[in-house]
Amino acid sequence: MLSIKNLRASIHGKEILKGINLEVKAGEVHAIMGPNGSGKSTLASVLAGKEGYDVTSGEVIYKGKNLFDYSPEDRAREGIFLAFQYPVEIPGVSTTNFLKTAINEKRKYLGQQPLSSVDFLKMLKAKAKFVELDTEMTSRAVNVGFSGGEKKRNEIFQLAMMNPDLSILDETDSGLDIDALRIVAEGVNKLKTKDNAFVIITHYQRLLNYIVPDYVHVLSDGQIVTSGGKELALKLEELGYDWVEDLADAK
Amino acid sequence: MGDKCGAHTFPYFDISNSTATVEHEATTSKISEEIMFYCKSRGISQEDAVALIVNGYAKEVLNQLPMEFAVEAQKLLAISLEGSVG
Numbered sequence: 047m048l049s050i051k052n053l054r055a056s057i058h059g060k061e062i063l064k065g066i067n068l069e070v071k072a073g074e075v076h077a078i079m080g081p082n083g084s085g086k087s088t089l090a091s092v093l094a095g096k097e098g099y100d101v102t103s104g105e106v107i108y109k110g111k112n113l114f115d116y117s118p119e120d121r122a123r124e125g126i127f128l129a130f131q132y133p134v135e136i137p138g139v140s141t142t143n144f145l146k147t148a149i150n151e152k153r154k155y156l157g158q159q160p161l162s163s164v165d166f167l168k169m170l171k172a173k174a175k176f177v178e179l180d181t182e183m184t185s186r187a188v189n190v191g192f193s194g195g196e197k198k199r200n201e202i203f204q205l206a207m208m209n210p211d212l213s214i215l216d217e218t219d220s221g222l223d224i225d226a227l228r229i230v231a232e233g234v235n236k237l238k239t240k241d242n243a244f245v246i247i248t249h250y251q252r253l254l255n256y257i258v259p260d261y262v263h264v265l266s267d268g269q270i271v272t273s274g275g276k277e278l279a280l281k282l283e284e285l286g287y288d289w290v291e292d293l294a295d296a297k
Numbered sequence: 298m299g300d301k302c303g304a305h306t307f308p309y310f311d312i313s314n315s316t317a318t319v320e321h322e323a324t325t326s327k328i329s330e331e332i333m334f335y336c337k338s339r340g341i342s343q344e345d346a347v348a349l350i351v352n353g354y355a356k357e358v359l360n361q362l363p364m365e366f367a368v369e370a371q372k373l374l375a376i377s378l379e380g381s382v383g
């Protein structure tokens with residue numbers, strides 16, 4: 047589904063991603079861990095199409111096509127979803143209205159009829175229940191005045207509504223209490239199919255107790271310095287990142 | 298003008314004119330790059346994002362108006378948005 051080859055990207059002339067290689071197939075869950083500032087969010091932003099980054103070399107193939115040929119909004123319509131590390135507040139726009147616009151733009155792009163209000167509301171209720179989100183929240187302006195944990199849960203709610211093929215979760219577990227963590231993890235587990243894929247950026251192995259990844263990658267100084275199975279997350283928890291940084295230096 | 302009279306005098310402005318200012322303000326300064334990218338990352342185009350946000354912003358203002366003005370202003374706003382946003 048996603049194939050990243052030797053991706054290098056910089057911002058304001060500073061190179062952040064220094065040759066990333068990553069293969070994500072349908073049905074897989076990949077975890078990306080790594081110290082602060084190693085480039086995890088940058089990778090997520092470059093994939094989602096945030097402006098301001100220069101891709102200096104390498105390629106990203108998504109569903110057989112060059113990802114960089116798509117605008118950010120077309121990437122979303124093609125099934126890429128980024129759950130933000132820092133979800134943005136949109137004053138005056140209710141989550142309901144926001145998602146209705148998003149879903150119908152995607153449908154239009156795919157040549158489908160817009161969803162009727164009745165069908166949309168049915169889906170909204172079902173998905174809200176699914177992530178145990180009070181539907182009252184969906185009538186409030188997107189993320190405005192939400193607590194940190196509520197914002198993260200709203201990201202997962204949006205994910206469930208958009209039904210993406212490739213979901214990238216950027217530290218969705220940070221700032222969540224135990225219940226919310228469980229809900230997010232259960233949400234991902236229920237949304238997981240053999241046809242979609244998840245890339246989960248996290249600092250905590252505890253999330254990976256709930257969402258068992260097929261692969262764990264460690265990003266350090268803009269490179270994936272080591273990859274392994276779920277046991278790698280345990281090793282990181284135990285030993286920290288020092289030994290990983292040694293690996294990076296060696297590269 | 299003091300703080301107090303601001304809200305009260307608003308209904309007497311030429312609404313059709315101030316709509317343009319609302320829109321202008323919202324497109325140029327109120328919609329940050331962060332918000333725009335967030336909308337795009339959900340598949341919402343720039344035009345639709347602007348329409349959503351301008352409408353939302355205007356509704357918040359209109360909700361503070363007395364009923365008879367609000368109804369009138371809402372109509373005008375709908376007309377002006379129809380014309381300006383695809």
Ligand SMILES: Nc1ncnc2c1ncn2[C@@H]1O[C@H](COP(=O)(O)OP(=O)(O)OP(=O)(O)O)[C@@H](O)[C@H]1O
Nearest residue numbers: 057058060062080081082083084085086087088089
């Ligand atoms: N606009 C910018 N200008 C200059 N440097 C930037 C900019 N944005 C990000 N960086 C730098 O890029 C590096 C990678 O940042 P990034 O946010 O990708 O890290 P991260 O791995 O997500 O860290 P964290 O675990 O803290 O979320 C950091 O050193 C950061 O300071």
Ligand SMILES: [Mg+2]
Nearest residue numbers: 086087088131
């Ligand atoms: Mg980050």
